Amino acid sequence: NAGVTQTPKFQVLKTGQSMTLQCAQDMNHNSMYWYRQDPGMGLRLIYYSASEGTTDKGEVPNGYNVSRLNKREFSLRLESAAPSQTSVYFCASSEVVGGRVKNLFFGSGTQLSVL
Amino acid sequence: LAKTTQPISMDSYEGQEVNITCSHNNIATNDYITWYQQFPSQGPRFIIQGYKTKVTNEVASLFIPADRKSSTLSLPRVSLSDTAVYYCLVGGPNTGGFKTIFGAGTRLFVKA
Numbered sequence: 001n002a003g004v005t006q007t008p009k010f011q012v013l014k015t016g017q018s019m020t021l022q023c024a025q026d027m028n029h030n031s032m033y034w035y036r037q038d039p040g041m042g043l044r045l046i047y048y049s050a051s052e053g054t055t056d057k058g059e060v061p062n063g064y065n066v067s068r069l070n071k072r073e074f075s076l077r078l079e080s081a082a083p084s085q086t087s088v089y090f091c092a093s094s095e096v097v098g099g100r101v102k103n104l105f106f107g108s109g110t111q112l113s114v115l
Numbered sequence: 116l117a118k119t120t121q122p123i124s125m126d127s128y129e130g131q132e133v134n135i136t137c138s139h140n141n142i143a144t145n146d147y148i149t150w151y152q153q154f155p156s157q158g159p160r161f162i163i164q165g166y167k168t169k170v171t172n173e174v175a176s177l178f179i180p181a182d183r184k185s186s187t188l189s190l191p192r193v194s195l196s197d198t199a200v201y202y203c204l205v206g207g208p209n210t211g212g213f214k215t216i217f218g219a220g221t222r223l224f225v226k227a
Contacts, residue, residue, distance in 0.1 A: 004158075031213050042202065043159065043217040050213040058214060090158045094215075099208025100147055101215050106158025 002026050006091050006107035013081040013114045021076040021110050023091030031094050031101065032074035033058075034066060036087040037109075043090065049074055050096075081114045088112070119203045124222040133190045135221050137203030140184045146207035148179060148186045153200045153220070162188070162201075190223075198225045 007022045025032065030051045035043040035058075045058030049068040063085060065077045074093075078085060088111050092104040120138040127133045139148070147166050151159035163170055165177040165186070176189040190197060200220040 033213075033215065035217070042200075042219045045214065045216055048213050048215070056214070059216065092158065096213070100145075101149075101206065101213060103149065103161035103164060104151070104159065104215060106160070109156070109158055 004091055004093055004105050004107035006089075006110050008110060009108065010111045011113070013078075013112065015082060015114060017081050018077065018079050019081065020078075021089055021091070021112075022073070023075065023107060024073045025091075025093040025105070026072065027093060027095070027105065028071070029093035029095055029105070030071070031096050032068065033092040033094070033104065034064070034074070034076045035090045035092065036060065036085075037090060038087050046076065046089075081112075083114045086112060086114045119205055119218050121201075121203050121218065121221045123219065124224065126224050126226060127193055128226050129194055130192050133193050133197070133223060133225075135188045135190075135201055135203075135223070136185055137188070137205075138185045139203070139205045142183050142205055143207060146183075146205050148177065148183075149204045149206075150175070150177065150188045151202045151204065151217070153202065159202060159217070193223075193225045195225050195227060197223065199223060 004025045033048040034046040037043045047066040049055045052071045088109045091107045094104045095102040149164040150162040153159040163177045170177045178187045202220040
């Protein structure tokens with residue numbers, strides 16, 4: 001099983017450029033998430049999707065957009081990249097039981113540098 | 116969402132039992148407590164989840180007192196490979212639900 005697959009693994013952008021981070025899961029999970037993690041810090045939730053067709057803002061949504069393309073795929077778009085968005089981005093998915101997030105499965109991350 | 120407080124860092128030696136405590140004074144009735152482990156350059160990995168009393172699996176135990184205002188993750192006989200950051204999360208269907216928030220975590224350093 002691949003679990004949660006993120007692409008690309010590394011990316012360098014210039015300020016103002018746009019890009020989309022891709023995420024796919026093969027565990028038939030309903031909910032999916034995007035986090036960012038700055039060096040030495042904890043994870044911060046950018047956006048999440050409780051189920052196919054829904055998306056909601058997390059802690060730090062400014063500068064990002066998301067698309068829940070189908071049950072498997074959840075993409076994160078930076079429309080105009082800024083140096084402050086230099087970070088490691090993690091996608092995750094989870095099984096939900098009775099409205100409770102059972103556990104999160106994470107991808108291997110995307111290291112993004114904005115110059 | 117219940118705010119959690121954990122120690123910033125802890126040191127231990129190989130073979131010792133390590134207990135990491137998390138405070139969550141405003142935990143809601145339907146909230147669960149979940150712990151994750153994160154190694155450098157990797158995404159977090161689920162360790163254990165519980166609601167009350169004690170939960171045990173093959174890697175850890177989770178102790179939750181009756182008032183549920185704190186919880187303790189217990190790692191038996193740690194090894195060097197247990198050096199990682201450990202996160203305590205609290206949430207449930209009526210308090211943020213899917214809005215799964217990580218705090219700063221506890222950096223555990225296991226020494227030989």
